[in-house]
Amino acid sequence: MSEKYQSFYEEYKNKLFSYLIYKSGNPDMSKDIMQESFTRHFQYYGHDAVLSPALLFTIARNALVDHWRQQKKLPTAEDMASQVVADQEESFITQETTDRVYKTMNRLPELDREILTLAVGGVAYKEIAATFGLTLENVKVRVHRSRAKLRQMMKNEVE
């Protein structure tokens, strides 16, 4: 593998894994799909002059859909929240807090949840726009609208 692709892999492995964990709630499945997605991405686009993160995320989304089709079962929101374990060594956060964030986020529209997950993971807006076929302006508005809605919902829960 070229140094260029190795550095792309290092930059995007946590971003892609976090996205897949959010989508599937299943760490083992996320690991498999991450591996498969990078392999396919390298195979088809690894020698391009500019490596495209949007193509990597598109491959991963398609792989996830294929996997669910094969399983003939879509995960429920409850499945996801209960299976995802907080990265405690990294984040100093409780499982209850992770569950609360997941449950509150599940009240946002699905596309907005996915976009917010990628933005929080540090994926550039232009890559998010290319992944979902949206304009950059639309991504800016959706990301902020989701954060503001989430904050209001979290506040309402405490009060």
Place this chain on the structure above:
Amino acid sequence: MDHLISMYIDNELSIDEKIHFLEHVYDNKPYKDDAVGLLEQEKLLSASLNKTAPDVVLKTRRARILPLFNRPLGWAVAACLLAVFSFMGGQDLTQIKPAAEPTAVLHRFVIHQQKAQRVEITGSFTNWQSVPLVPSGTNGYWEVSLKLPAGEHHYTFLVDGSESLPDPTVATQESDDFGSTNSILKVET
């Protein structure tokens, strides 16, 4: 204008937008409060959503160009190579060794602050970064559970971003160089 806050959080602002954003933050207190509130929320979001990927093996094969062969022969050679590579299990394997798991114990911090809008904890185990506590029910208790390595830890609670309070449940305390009192907790694994 509002979406500049998220663009600031996500490092998406141009230089001109940064100037515009900062001017607005200084001129408009509700806007500043919104920005701070969303940054606080971002800590929770980032900690909940961002995961560390496990180490995987990428089985990647470099594409080869076969200019000396015509197309049918090229396909035949490719088929043979594929069979050999499949048997060998692939080339260019890349594997990153997993890091050793640190030994740590989960410790639950609890404090009662009825009127606080936000409570955080900061200490040697967070590199003195503040970590938010979450309300535990509606009776004024706040809590957070953190994994602590074995050893002696120094920490304090921060109430509403400014007031520093030692842990009332821990007897051992010290004064720091900034006029605050820290609690000292010994963890054994």
